[in-house]
Amino acid sequence: MANISLAVAASHAPGLIGMFDQAPRESQQVVSSAYGSLARQIREADLDVIIMVANDHMANNRIREYPDFIVGMAPEHRGPAEFFKDWLACDEYAIPGRPDIAEKILNGLSQRGVRVSATRENLNFDDNISVPVVKTEIEASGVPIIPILQNVTVPPFPDQHRCYEIGRQLADLIENDLPSDLRVGLFATGGMSHEPGGVRDFWIDEDFDNWFLGLLANGDHDKVLAEVTLQRLEEAGSGGTGELLSWILVMGAIGERHCNVLGYTAWDKWRCGIGAVSWDMTSAPAGR
Incomplete structure (x- = not known):
């Protein structure tokens, strides 16, 4: 049976690339250490594919026809999207996909009652996929990715209970529907506290972020x-911190395991609390 060999989560603010050198040294060190740890874990996990669960910033769906999730089934995932290149300020990247596995994920989630769509075209990636891909050097690793973009913007969307249950369904799908001996990584990306474009655009709720971690x-x-x-x-x-629902989805997939907080920092010009975690996948989860 296929197995989940890696489970991690991290923030994806665009300033982590475009404004990294302007940040205070302490914040730079936290981000470099946390993302460096994620990059090392990805290299050492000997993965066959990484499923990246991120939020869609309304760049891939029409507001009146918004699925809860959209699966990227392209044979190659390229980014960042043209409209985001200047803001993100990173080089273009191209990561292999796994259309065969993506199709099984689409069908498996649909059969389990998840409101999901898919596309074989390249999705429009902004910081949601671009930041974790660039900061962990996934392109250099050669590990294929399957992006799953989640609606956390246009209500109604799945709450924390439903996201956790969908995570459990994803784990069941991985175990029973995917090829045997496939080593799967789960990477949730989103958050932490921020209010993009809102009246509290430069405000970061550090108390909430530390409480959540x-x-x-x-x-x-x-x-x-x-x-x-x-x-x-x-x-x-408002409109930003809900991205942490992707972290809760991954938690549902792996069960109660030891979680290692890799770091946290808050610099107002990044407009987002920045944190990262990894879960210990070497032992059985509690209660299972």
Whole structure:
């Protein structure tokens, strides 16, 4: 059976590339250390594919026809999208895809009742996929990716309970529907607290971010699901902090495992709290 060999999560603010050199040295060191650890873990995991769960910034769907998730099935994933190149300020990249696996994910999620669509065309990637790809040097690793872009902007969208359940369904799909011996990595990217374009555009809720990371480090998923509500996410940054739902989806896929917080920093010009975590996949999850 296929298995989840790596599970990580990290923020994806565009300033992590375009404004990195302008940030305070301490913030630069935190980001370099955290993303460097993620890059090392990806290299050492000997993965066959990475499923990247990120949010769609309304660049790939019409607002009146917005699926909960869209799966990228292209044979090659290229970015960043033309409209985002100047802002992101990173080189172009091209990562191989796995259309065969992406098709199984699409069909498997659909059969399990998830509201999901897909495209064989290249998706428009902004910082959602571009930042983690560039900062962890996935292109150099040669590991194929399958992007799954999530709606956390146009209501109604799945809340924390539903995202966690979809994560469990994704794990069941990986175990039972994908080729045997396939080594799969899960990479959630989004958040942390921010309110893009809102009245609190430069405000970062550091108390919320540290509280959330503490919950993950504690490993009590029931507490996460009870307390990290859509309302609480909205209070920590309207229209942005909800991106952390991708982290909760990955948590559902892997169960209660030890979570290692790789770092956290907040610099207002990045307009987003920046954090990263990895989960220990070497032992069985609690309660399973």
